[in-house]
Amino acid sequence: MAVSLQVIYPVADGSTFDFDYYLSTHFDLVGEHMGPHIASTVVTKGVAGGPDTPAGYHAIATITFADQNAFKAAMAASGPVMADVPNFTNVKPDVLIGEVVA
Numbered sequence: 368m369a370v371s372l373q374v375i376y377p378v379a380d381g382s383t384f385d386f387d388y389y390l391s392t393h394f395d396l397v398g399e400h401m402g403p404h405i406a407s408t409v410v411t412k413g414v415a416g417g418p419d420t421p422a423g424y425h426a427i428a429t430i431t432f433a434d435q436n437a438f439k440a441a442m443a444a445s446g447p448v449m450a451d452v453p454n455f456t457n458v459k460p461d462v463l464i465g466e467v468v469a
Contacts, residue, residue, distance in 0.1 A: 378404035384425035
């Protein structure tokens with residue numbers, strides 16, 4: 368069964384997020400270190416939480432893997448990716464690991 372990893376960056380008072388760095392430098396690291404194990408990626412930039420409501424999240428990255436073995440291999444290679452997070456945000460991201468069911 369396919370596995371998903373969602374990395375969720377919530378907005379909070381004083382939080383910062385550098386999208387240019389994230390999309391160029393950080394995602395290059397994702398590709399370099401975890402890429403061979405990744406089936407697909409989607410990055411969603413938060414723009415609103417509803418009508419006249421600011422976004423509650425800077426971004427959500429969804430990465431899918433063919434199976435648990437691919438996920439485990441990607442995570443084993445993710446050290447440099449994880450170490451890079453403070454270079455583009457001061458937010459501690461929330462993480463959701465799940466089974467892709469639809």
